[in-house]
Amino acid sequence: xxxxxxxxxxxxxxxxxxxxxxxxxxxxxxxxxxxxxxxxxxxxxxxxxxxxxxxxxxxxxxxxxxxxxxxxxxxxxxxxxxxxxxxxxxxxxxxxxxxx
Numbered sequence: 119x120x121x122x123x124x125x126x127x128x129x130x131x132x133x134x135x136x137x138x139x140x141x142x143x144x145x146x147x148x149x150x151x152x153x154x155x156x157x158x159x160x161x162x163x164x165x166x167x168x169x170x171x172x173x174x175x176x177x178x179x180x181x182x183x184x185x186x187x188x189x190x191x192x193x194x195x196x197x198x199x200x201x202x203x204x205x206x207x208x209x210x211x212x213x214x215x216x217x218x
Contacts, residue, residue, distance in 0.1 A: 143180070147184075
């Protein structure tokens with residue numbers, strides 16, 4: 119798997135035709151963000167753009183960028199209603215003793 123590929127795609131509904139677009143990678147998320155209207159580029163947009171750019175240079179993971187892009191999509195009303203949000207990793211998974 120490419121280091122910039124998302125574990126699960128981000129599903130967006132863009133436009134009034136209700137067609138779902140899937141974003142599979144940091145590259146695709148950046149392409150989408152760069153086409154975003156200038157008049158709508160607020161703080162959430164800038165944070166997401168920074169996260170995706172940071173993923174390109176290995177400062178954050180692709181999944182960190184994905185989570186930021188999902189938050190942006192949710193806040194702008196583009197996230198598909200059927201979008202799957204993966205469960206958060208269990209923080210205790212590495213500290214629990216193994217079952218016998």
